[in-house]
Amino acid sequence: MDLSTDACTSSPNNFTIRFVISFSLWLTEEEIRIKMALNGTSYTTTKPPPNPSPLRNAKFFQANMRILVTGGAGFIGSHLVDRLMQNEKNEVIVVDNYFTGSKDNLRQWFGHPRFELIRHDVTQPLLVEVDQIYHLACPASPIFYKYNAVKTIKTNVIGTLNMLGLAKRVGARILLTSTSEVYGDPLVHPQDESYWGNVNPIGVRSCYDEGKRVAETLMFDYHRQHGIEIRIARIFNTYGPRMNIDDGRVVSNFIAQAIRNEPLTVQSPGTQTRSFCYVSDMVDGLIRLMEGSNTGPINIGNPGEFTMIELAETVKELINPKVEIRRVDNTPDDPRQRKPVITKANELLGWEPKIKLRDGLPLMENDFRQRLGIAKNT
Ligand SMILES: NC(=O)c1ccc[n+]([C@@H]2O[C@H](COP(=O)([O-])OP(=O)(O)OC[C@H]3O[C@@H](n4cnc5c(N)ncnc54)[C@H](O)[C@@H]3O)[C@@H](O)[C@H]2O)c1
Numbered sequence: 001m002d003l004s005t006d007a008c009t010s011s012p013n014n015f016t017i018r019f020v021i022s023f024s025l026w027l028t029e030e031e032i033r034i035k036m037a038l039n040g041t042s043y044t045t046t047k048p049p050p051n052p053s054p055l056r057n058a059k060f061f062q063a064n065m066r067i068l069v070t071g072g073a074g075f076i077g078s079h080l081v082d083r084l085m086q087n088e089k090n091e092v093i094v095v096d097n098y099f100t101g102s103k104d105n106l107r108q109w110f111g112h113p114r115f116e117l118i119r120h121d122v123t124q125p126l127l128v129e130v131d132q133i134y135h136l137a138c139p140a141s142p143i144f145y146k147y148n149a150v151k152t153i154k155t156n157v158i159g160t161l162n163m164l165g166l167a168k169r170v171g172a173r174i175l176l177t178s179t180s181e182v183y184g185d186p187l188v189h190p191q192d193e194s195y196w197g198n199v200n201p202i203g204v205r206s207c208y209d210e211g212k213r214v215a216e217t218l219m220f221d222y223h224r225q226h227g228i229e230i231r232i233a234r235i236f237n238t239y240g241p242r243m244n245i246d247d248g249r250v251v252s253n254f255i256a257q258a259i260r261n262e263p264l265t266v267q268s269p270g271t272q273t274r275s276f277c278y279v280s281d282m283v284d285g286l287i288r289l290m291e292g293s294n295t296g297p298i299n300i301g302n303p304g305e306f307t308m309i310e311l312a313e314t315v316k317e318l319i320n321p322k323v324e325i326r327r328v329d330n331t332p333d334d335p336r337q338r339k340p341v342i343t344k345a346n347e348l349l350g351w352e353p354k355i356k357l358r359d360g361l362p363l364m365e366n367d368f369r370q371r372l373g374i375a376k377n378t
């Protein structure tokens with residue numbers, strides 16, 4: 001046993017702790033943790049989950065895995081639910097406050113014995129018995145997350161704290177959908193997970209960027225301090241069917257504009273870049289991350305990088321060659337470039353995106369045409 005825990009000697013508390021560490025042959029987990037902290041080493045072991053609550057068996061249907069999806073009525077969340085529901089050993093509980101999501105996205109599962117939908121705001125505590133938590137709840141479109149900035153940061157901080165508290169109580173594994181926006185307006189290009197970012201802490205986007213950064217911090221603090229099993233995905237711009245038509249994000253804007261024969265609004269300068277991932281690839285990456293053994297953070301995104309002018313030209317070519325491309329003002333703090341390094345996702349999860357932008361855009365066009373009631377060639 002290493003007795004050289006001399007980091008602090010003055011405080012009586014530390015003296016007592018050292019005494020206990022030195023003279024106890026059977027160290028409790030808490031004692032080992034304190035000893036490691038005094039040594040300056042980090043504590044990353046994972047506690048076994050607590051005994052399942054009797055409530056875990058309260059329903060007549062016994063799934064192998066009970067999975068909570070927060071924000072499950074939203075764009076990515078509803079596609080994730082579809083995929084999880086395909087496995088008949090899964091039971092899925094969705095909680096959502098419908099701020100940017102819609103019950104319509106989950107209509108196909110209403111009445112299914114393995115599915116439950118709860119109207120709930122994650123800034124309030126939640127008591128359910130689950131084995132896994134996919135924590136997505138948070139508005140994602142800049143227009144919507146800026147609309148009530150204080151609520152956005154509460155959702156990111158208090159919401160994540162509540163879900164971590166739930167994970168701790170029931171011993172569930174929790175996955176956070178973080179964002180490439182933790183890299184801010186990156187000074188390193190492309191971005192890998194070791195980059196700490198360049199984020200404005202007091203800007204109009206900070207409720208989201210800094211909110212997600214604190215959410216990541218909370219995840220790692222619960223992991224180190226309480227042994228919670230965590231997974232963090234850093235998602236890069238994702239697109240696909242079910243995005244809100246007037247969502248404000250660039251792909252949904254351009255597709256809706258092209259279908260309605262309205263000018264495509266390229267925000268200045270138009271040379272800013274993004275890398276767009278199709279939603280089915282994203283869901284595949286999230287499930288692999290949850291099921292794998294790595295905590296992350298792991299970038300999940302498609303490294304194909306496009307300027308906004310290139311995106312507008314592609315949408316024009318594929319959807320409406322007659323449409324005008326119009327330059328409009330940008331919003332503050334818009335990141336100038338963004339492209340993920342996905343080596344970690346590839347090596348640790350065996351994941352890479354399959355759908356190219358040119359193949360994904362028409363799939364989204366079909367969904368938008370159906371919802372807008374505008375057929376092709378009219
Ligand atoms: N789509 C992307 O490009 C992208 C990129 C990076 C990160 N993400 C993250 O992925 C997650 C899902 O994004 P999305 O594109 O599906 O967005 P979305 O807006 O479609 O979905 C978010 C869902 O969360 C719900 N929600 C918001 N605040 C809530 C609260 N306080 N309590 C309960 N529910 C709440 C909304 O009603 C909605 O259903 C978000 O956490 C987002 O930050 C998305």
Ligand SMILES: O=C(O)[C@H]1O[C@H](OP(=O)(O)OP(=O)(O)OC[C@H]2O[C@@H](n3ccc(=O)[nH]c3=O)[C@H](O)[C@@H]2O)[C@H](O)[C@@H](O)[C@@H]1O
Nearest residue numbers: 140141142179180181236237249250253265266267272308
């Ligand atoms: O993937 C991410 O990490 C983040 O990506 C997006 O944030 P952002 O990239 O700013 O998304 P958009 O609003 O779609 O803007 C992308 C670019 O398109 C431009 N844009 C947007 C809308 C438009 O009509 N025209 C246009 O040129 C913007 O100026 C910006 O440069 C998401 O909305 C965030 O939730 C997410 O976390």
